[in-house]
Amino acid sequence: MEAPLTLRRPANWQDFETLCKKLWGEIWNCPETKKNGRTGQEQQGVDVYGIPFGEDRYYGVQCKGKDEYTHKQFTKAEIIEEIEKAQKFQPALKKLYFATTAVKDAGIEEFIRTKNLENITKGLFEIHIFAWEDIVDLIDENRQTHDWYVKSQNFKSNKNVKITFQDGLTELVLNPKYKKTITNYKQKIVPELPYGDPLNFFYRQQQNLYATPLILSAPSYVTKVNFSYCKLYFQVHNIGLDPIEEFKLFFNFEGEVVDLKDTNIEHNRLSIIAPFISDVTLWRDNMSGKVNPKRTILVGDDSFSSDDFFIKTAPKEYEILVNWKLVSKDLKDDGTLKIVVKPDFEIMHDDVLVEDPLKANKIVEGDFEDVIIDED
Known part of the structure; x- marks a missing residue:
């Protein structure tokens, strides 16, 4: 992922606090990261706090909007004041970060390093500072x-890309169809032979058999559609300024995938299929693939859609992650999309008469099968 050409500072201190909450929440891997109290309340030198993943003590962030808001720099007096306030924060902090929109200042950074060592010597929290240039990094x-942040500030980088499923979706719900037959075996009542002589009975049965005319059916031209396979395709959106050239998209599935195919249509032998070369290559041995577009250049604000392909999932509700990687002449990027599988199940019941009493009065539940329907 390439850095934007420039990142503007947030428009006000409230937005800066929101940015800090989002940023340090991700750095700490702590979804419980919060802003401290509400406007006007005493905050003990801490605007944002949380417990980083793997830690057992709180970290705090003091957000200082400077420069573009007040045209001032962070001062040593402010730092000392906020450190003293933060000592009252309960439970006691392990680390305190000063986050400021002011530009980097070597003198202030040296002062912070000195105060950091003083606090550590006293058994208090560590102290660190991040100026706007550090925050951009x-x-x-x-x-x-x-x-x-890029979306909220409406930035555009020179080269940037967004990968989605059809209709611009990053999370796609699939509804494959499956059927299952539940068979109820019942006792068959065998009637007595209608003729006293068994040989005479079988003779008459043979006569009836040969009397039945043989009907020859015409060859079938029916096309079958397998609705247990669901359609997928990828969209590549150029959300940057410069063209993306000579790009390819690689993808693989993280989760149970039964099969991948170019189509969900099953033709019979007499069908005439027009030749078609898809821009999607599927590797069924490891359930992955590649999109190799016929278009070699994608200009800014333009999108490309791959050809369709079809995925067969397991007959259950679950999620599949789709990991993608785009490579091009001047840009490489990667990410993850999500598939949510919610199958439609058709349950059929079948009664079967059996003569063997040992096989009667049993209910057998079959396996899930594909739903294949003749197409007119």
Whole structure:
């Protein structure tokens, strides 16, 4: 992922606090990261707090909007004041970060390093500072915050791409169809032979058999559609400024995939199929594939849609992750899409008469089968 040409500072201090909450929540891998209290309340030098993953103590962030808002720099007096306030935060902090929209200042950074060692010597929390240039680096290193902030600020980088399923979806719900037969075996009542002589009975049965005319059916031209396979295709959206050239999209599935095919239509031997070369190559041995577009250039604000292909999932409700990687002349990017599988089940019941009493009065539930329907 390439960094944007420039990242504007948030428009106000409230937006800056929101950015810090989002950013450090991702850095800490802590979805419980929160803003401290509400506007006007005493915050003990902490605007955002949370417990990073794997830690057992709180970390805090003090957000200081500077420069573009007040045209001022962060001062040593402010730092000392906020450190003293943060000592009252309960439970006690392990680390305190100063996040500021001010530009980097070597003198302030040296002062922070000194105060950090003083606090550590006293057994208090560590102290660190991130100026706006540092925060931009952190935004670029944390994808979720980057994508959220770029979208919220309506930025465009020189080269940027978005990969989706059909209709621009990043999460797709599939409804494959499956059927199951439940067979109820019942006792068959065998009547007595209608003729006293068994040989005479079988003779008459043979006569009836040969009397039945033989009907020859015409060859079938029916096309069958397998609705247990669901359609997929990818869309590549150029959301940057420059063209994306000579791009290819590789993908693989993380989760149970039964099969991949170019089509869900099953033709009989007499069908005439027009030749078609898909831009999607499927590797069924490891359930992955590649999109090799016929178009070699995708200009800004334009989109490309791959040819359709079909996926067969297991007959159950679950999720599949689709990992993708785009490579091109000047851009590489990767990401993940999600498939939510919610099958439609058709349950059929069948009564079977059996003469053997040992096989009667049993209910047998069959396996799930594909739903294949003749197409007119």
